[in-house]
Amino acid sequence: MTSDEWCAALFDRVTVMTINTKLNVHIAICIIFNSSLVIRNSSLKNMVTQFTPYTDYTEYAPDEMRTRAQAFYAEIRRRRTVRDFSDRPVPRDIIETCLLAAGTAPSGANLQPWQFVVVSDGAIKQQIRDAAEAEERAFYNGRAPEDWLAALAPLGTDENKAFLTTAPYLIAIFAKAYDVLPDGTKVKNYYAAESVGLATGMLITALHQAGLATLTHTPSPMGFLNTVLERPKNERAFILLVVGYPAADAAVPIHAMQKKPLEEIAIFL
Ligand SMILES: Cc1cc2nc3c(=O)[nH]c(=O)nc-3n(C[C@H](O)[C@H](O)[C@H](O)COP(=O)(O)O)c2cc1C
Numbered sequence: 001m002t003s004d005e006w007c008a009a010l011f012d013r014v015t016v017m018t019i020n021t022k023l024n025v026h027i028a029i030c031i032i033f034n035s036s037l038v039i040r041n042s043s044l045k046n047m048v049t050q051f052t053p054y055t056d057y058t059e060y061a062p063d064e065m066r067t068r069a070q071a072f073y074a075e076i077r078r079r080r081t082v083r084d085f086s087d088r089p090v091p092r093d094i095i096e097t098c099l100l101a102a103g104t105a106p107s108g109a110n111l112q113p114w115q116f117v118v119v120s121d122g123a124i125k126q127q128i129r130d131a132a133e134a135e136e137r138a139f140y141n142g143r144a145p146e147d148w149l150a151a152l153a154p155l156g157t158d159e160n161k162a163f164l165t166t167a168p169y170l171i172a173i174f175a176k177a178y179d180v181l182p183d184g185t186k187v188k189n190y191y192a193a194e195s196v197g198l199a200t201g202m203l204i205t206a207l208h209q210a211g212l213a214t215l216t217h218t219p220s221p222m223g224f225l226n227t228v229l230e231r232p233k234n235e236r237a238f239i240l241l242v243v244g245y246p247a248a249d250a251a252v253p254i255h256a257m258q259k260k261p262l263e264e265i266a267i268f269l
Contacts, residue, residue, distance in 0.1 A: 076205065080257070082213035083157070084250040085167035085242065092120075094210050095169055095243065102203035108191030114199050114238075115174040117229050122165070127228045128172075128240070129164035132219035136161060139220050154255035163215060167244035172225050173200055174235035186234070196238050207243055213250075215242035 060068060099116055107113060119125055136159040140149070164170060175196040178186045189195075204214050222237035231237075 076208065077259075079204070079208040080213070080252045081215050082246045082250055082252065083163055083215055084247040085163045085213070085215075086245040086247045087166050087168065088245050090168045090212060090244055094212070095171075095207075098203055098206035098210060098212075099171075101206035102199045105195065105199035105202045107195035107199070108189065111179075111189045111192075112195070113176040113179075113189035113192040114196045115176060115231070115235055116203075117172040117174065117231070119170040119172065119229070120168060124228065125165045125170055128170060128225070129161055131224035131228060132161050132164055132217075132240070133159055135219045135221060135224065144220075155253045161217075161219070163242050164217075164240075166247075167215075167242045169243040171203070171241040171243060172229055172237060173203075173239045173241060174225075174231055175238045176234050177236060178234050180232070180234055193238070200239050200241070203241065212243055213246045217242055 095118060099118070102114075102116070103112065105114075119128065140159045144152075173196060175192045176189055177192050178188050180186055200216075204216065207214050217240040219240065222240065225231070225237040225240065226233075226235065
């Protein structure tokens with residue numbers, strides 16, 4: 001069997017499974033993920049495009065749509081970036097489900113150029129904290145331009161990052177600018193940053209929806225994450241997401257709650 005035939009057969013299986021049941025959809029997606037490099041290794045342009053009916057769509061009457069949109073807005077507007085975390089453990093399966101949700105994000109050519117590295121090990125969290133605080137000390141004590149520090153001032157952030165060892169999970173999110181095939185060939189991922197940004201947003205939303213708090217952390221620069229987490233060169237650290245329960249006395253900056261009104265963020269033509 002050539003690799004093209006193998007891929008066509010794989011897609012046949014995926015199509016059949018997609019029609020069957022929702023559980024099978026997950027199985028099919030896993031097969032695609034595990035085989036992604038094999039798929040890319042084949043000549044994509046020679047592959048037959050196959051379609052399956054979109055049966056997962058649900059239409060709502062306008063009133064119900066309105067209710068659902070308002071309910072989601074009411075829910076998501078409660079999300080806050082938290083910097084004081086509890087050390088209470090969070091069941092791993094909840095994190096896994098939220099990662100699966102993030103993995104459904106749209107991506108350029110469906111190349112899914114993200115890598116999530118979930119850290120709960122105390123020693124690794126400590127290494128990340130040590131490296132992040134070293135970068136942040138340099139950032140807050142000279143490296144950052146004055147206007148950047150001024151923009152951060154209302155948030156009250158500084159070089160101390162206790163949350164990196166307190167929170168039960170750190171999810172380091174990497175963007176893959178290219179994939180490396182088994183024979184060493186590099187293949188570009190299109191719109192990697194945009195795609196990983198969308199997946200990260202969906203992950204934050206899924207975690208919030210599950211009842212967890214997050215902090216979108218970007219110690220500057222983040223190259224140390226490749227070293228500590230032993231990630232290859234084609235992966236660039238994108239966001240370090242801190243996940244857990246807020247501490248009982250967690251407080252959030254009022255500045256963060258002030259969101260621009262619709263007239264400022266949207267134009268209808
Ligand atoms: C790309 C990005 C990078 C961020 N980096 C940091 C960071 O390094 N440290 C931090 O405390 N907050 C960071 N934040 C969180 C923002 O400060 C926060 O989202 C903003 O103040 C609005 O607050 P809210 O998330 O509660 O709405 C970052 C957010 C984004 C989107």
